[in-house]
Amino acid sequence: MVVALSSPAGPWPAFVTSAPGKVILFGEHAVVYGKTAVAGSLDMRAYALCTPRTDGLARLLLPDISVDATLPFASLPCRASVEQLAHPGDVAGLLAPHVLADYEGGPGRTAILTFAYLCASLVDEAAWAEGFSLCVRSLVPVGSGLGSSAAFHVALATALLRISGRLTAVDALGRKLVDAWAFRGEQVAHGTPSGIDNAVATHGGFLRYTKGAAPQPLGNSAAGGSSSAAGLRMLVCDTHVPKSTMALVAGVRELRDQHTEAIDAVMQAIDSISTRAADLLAAGKPGCAEAERHLAGAVRLNHGLLCALGVGHPALDLVCRVAGQRCMPAKLTGAGGGGCALVLVPAEADEQAVAEVTGELVAAGFACYPTVVGGPGVAMDDFVDGVPVARWVEAAPSELPGGADGQSDLIERFAALPDAALAQLAPRTGT
Ligand code: PMV
Numbered sequence: 001m002v003v004a005l006s007s008p009a010g011p012w013p014a015f016v017t018s019a020p021g022k023v024i025l026f027g028e029h030a031v032v033y034g035k036t037a038v039a040g041s042l043d044m045r046a047y048a049l050c051t052p053r054t055d056g057l058a059r060l061l062l063p064d065i066s067v068d069a070t071l072p073f074a075s076l077p078c079r080a081s082v083e084q085l086a087h088p089g090d091v092a093g094l095l096a097p098h099v100l101a102d103y104e105g106g107p108g109r110t111a112i113l114t115f116a117y118l119c120a121s122l123v124d125e126a127a128w129a130e131g132f133s134l135c136v137r138s139l140v141p142v143g144s145g146l147g148s149s150a151a152f153h154v155a156l157a158t159a160l161l162r163i164s165g166r167l168t169a170v171d172a173l174g175r176k177l178v179d180a181w182a183f184r185g186e187q188v189a190h191g192t193p194s195g196i197d198n199a200v201a202t203h204g205g206f207l208r209y210t211k212g213a214a215p216q217p218l219g220n221s222a223a224g225g226s227s228s229a230a231g232l233r234m235l236v237c238d239t240h241v242p243k244s245t246m247a248l249v250a251g252v253r254e255l256r257d258q259h260t261e262a263i264d265a266v267m268q269a270i271d272s273i274s275t276r277a278a279d280l281l282a283a284g285k286p287g288c289a290e291a292e293r294h295l296a297g298a299v300r301l302n303h304g305l306l307c308a309l310g311v312g313h314p315a316l317d318l319v320c321r322v323a324g325q326r327c328m329p330a331k332l333t334g335a336g337g338g339g340c341a342l343v344l345v346p347a348e349a350d351e352q353a354v355a356e357v358t359g360e361l362v363a364a365g366f367a368c369y370p371t372v373v374g375g376p377g378v379a380m381d382d383f384v385d386g387v388p389v390a391r392w393v394e395a396a397p398s399e400l401p402g403g404a405d406g407q408s409d410l411i412e413r414f415a416a417l418p419d420a421a422l423a424q425l426a427p428r429t430g431t
Contacts, residue, residue, distance in 0.1 A: 014051040014390040014410060015162065016425055019154035019182075019378045020044065021140035022147035022200035023236060023342055023371075024333050026302050027209075027274035029252050029309055031194075033264075034211050035271035038218075038278050039196055040232065040373035041204040046138035046151035047425050049393065049414040050159045053131035058123075060115050061135040063415040064142070067108040069115075073128045075099055076120040083121070088187040091117040107142075111152075114185045118157055122164040122181065132163055133411045137422055141367070144238045145245070145334030150197030153185030154178060154378050162380060170380050178202050178378055204377025208278040218282040231374030232295070233345040235323075235358065237330075238367040239315035241338025248335045252309050263309070270305050273298045281374075292346055296329040299344050303331035311336030315366070319343065322360045326353040342373075379427035396421045 020041040027037030053059070059070040077094035085091060091113055092100070099116065103109040119128075136155060140148040158178050161167035167174050182198040199215035200207050206218040256263040277298050280291045303320055306312060316332045319341040323330040330343040345354055358368045384392040393414050400416040 012052055013382050013388060014049065014393070015159075015380060015382045016047060016049050016384070016389050017155045017158040017162070017378065017380045018045045018047045018425060018427065019151045019158070019201040020147075020204060020375060021046075021151045022197050023234070023340075023373055024145075024196075025206070025342070025373070026277050026298060027270055028332075028334055028336070029249070029306065029311060030267045030270040030274070031209065031211060032249060032252070033256075033267050035267055036274040036278060037196070037209045038206060038274050038281065039200050039209060040206045041200050041375055041377060042140065042146060042236070042369075043231075043372045043375045043426065044139045044141070044146070044369065045423075045426055046136060046140055046148070046155045047422055048134055048136045048155040048159045049389070049411065050163065051133045051390070051410050053133055055131050056129060057131045058119065058128065059131075059133040059411070060112070061133065061411055061415055062108070062111055063135070064138055065107045065111065067103065067111055069099075069102075069112055071099065071116075071119075073125055076116055079120055079124070082117060087191075088117055088184045089113075089189075089191055091120075091188060094120075110189045114153060114156065114188045117188050118160050118181060118185060121184070122157075122160045122166065124164065127164050134159055135411045135414045137415065137417070139419055139423060141238060141369070145339050146236065147197040147201060149189050150182065150186055150193075150201040153182040153189070154198055154201040157181040157185055158378055158380055167380070170378055175202050175378060200377070202378050205374050206278075206281045208274075208282075218278055231372040233347070233349075234371055234373050235328075235343040235345060235354070235361075236333070236369045236371055237319050237341045237343060237361050238369070239313070239319065239338055239341065240366065241313055241315045243313075243335055243338035245335035248311050248337045252311065255310055266305050266308050270302060273302050273305075289347070292344075296344060296346065299329040299331045299342075300324075306332055306336055313338050315364075316341050318364060319361060319366070322364075323357050326350075326357050328353070328357060345370075376427045381425075381427070384425060393417070396424075 021044050022039050023042055025038045025040055031037035057070050057072055061068050081094055095116055100109055103112055140146055140151045142148045179202040183195055186193040186198050196209045203217045208216045320330040323343040328343050330341050333340050333342045361368045390410055393410055396417055398413050398416045399418055
């Protein structure tokens with residue numbers, strides 16, 4: 001499906017990149033103490049459409065966060081100065097104030113910084129000569145611990161790597177490159193990220209992760225790799241209860257200072273749950289009945305242990321209770337103290353029961369996202385179902401005023417695609 005660019009500065013077709021959000025299945029908090037964690041990709045993704053221009057400018061359009069910036073090459077810091085930065089986040093000091101003037105303080109500022117950092121690092125003047133437009137849309141809920149930032153950075157880095165002529169295919173080598181540059185983007189945005197989010201968004205499937213080691217893909221999933229095993233069906237439930245990851249991590253540390261042996265025993269128990277789950281997922285049958293029974297127990301146990309660490313919340317317990325009443329195990333995911341919970345939906349689950357759980361959680365004021373965990377990672381395509389991306393976007397239903405008239409700029413049309421149309425750009429499982 002993927003066609004290499006004829007040359008970085010030559011004519012090239014519109015293309016689309018995409019990358020998934022993530023959910024931590026097991027091991028949050030314990031991972032801070034060197035224990036194993038397991039994360040998986042969501043089927044909610046960020047999508048970037050990239051089109052060529054003829055005026056030597058680069059436009060970044062992010063309708064979700066009201067960013068629309070058009071930059072000449074000269075507004076970027078030079079590559080040498082970016083390479084000398086002690087930390088990618090220091091790029092702000094290299095940018096002319098007018099570049100950031102319209103975006104002070106908001107998420108737009110971070111996006112512009114990442115864009116400038118990655119462009120300066122990757123895209124040279126020759127590749128920039130004719131210019132390009134990039135619009136990124138995301139179906140990953142923002143600020144919910146579901147890896148929306150990493151999905152954005154992976155989609156963005158992939159697009160810029162391709163424009164620069166450094167990436168022609170999303171193979172093992174390509175993914176390594178994308179992961180490394182997306183991590184830099186995460187550093188610009190978050191300072192000292194662990195790297196798990198960009199690794200999941202890049203590789204997809206399930207990953208085993210321990211601090212200080214490279215995340216290890218568990219070659220098992222629907223990620224388009226060697227196996228066509230199905231992913232895990234889940235409901236991700238956002239309680240909308242605000243939480244601070246930093247404060248929750250600090251709280252666990254304080255508890256451990258007071259009750260070191262007890263907390264270390266809890267961490268060890270979590271580690272054994274994560275390790276066993278990772279082994280099962282690596283065996284390649286996440287959805288088989290035996291694995292599912294095991295994972296169900298692991299999910300319940302892990303939630304209880306996280307509550308013992310003091311990171312539970314009544315809203316999260318409510319999710320566990322509502323789901324548990326219909327034989328669906330649930331646990332908090334991420335930092336806890338609010339935020340999201342995941343509900344494992346067994347293969348034999350009664351659809352009525354799934355609808356009831358969803359209905360009760362929505363009635364409680366929570367958002368409920370049905371998802372399949374363990375699907376494809378980063379993707380880059382020139383065609384959608386055999387149709388060139390540009391033609392597909394032109395033909396897709398749009399929310400532009402006046403309807404689908406085929407006249408508007410491709411980027412504007414992409415920005416106005418309804419979410420359901422956007423979701424159709426997802427790579428097909430197992431391809
Ligand atoms: O808040 P989230 O979903 O990004 O997850 C935080 C996970 C912790 O283990 C609590 C912290 C960490 O840095 O791993």
